[in-house]
Amino acid sequence: MELTNSDKFLLAKTFTELAIQNDLITHWQEPEATAKEVTTFFNTVYETLDSKENK
Numbered sequence: 680m681e682l683t684n685s686d687k688f689l690l691a692k693t694f695t696e697l698a699i700q701n702d703l704i705t706h707w708q709e710p711e712a713t714a715k716e717v718t719t720f721f722n723t724v725y726e727t728l729d730s731k732e733n734k
Contacts, residue, residue, distance in 0.1 A: 695717060
């Protein structure tokens with residue numbers, strides 16, 4: 680099954696939200712550092728869903 684970019688985005692968003700809710704992403708004192716952690720997590724999920732190895 681081929682995922683659309685919209686599907687990949689929504690899955691990455693959902694996984695990221697769940698990771699935040701379950702304290703799976705490091706929270707730093709500096710908000711910018713925490714935002715970078717969240718972005719890295721999201722991008723990793725999205726890129727994994729987008730990788731040729733998963734097709």
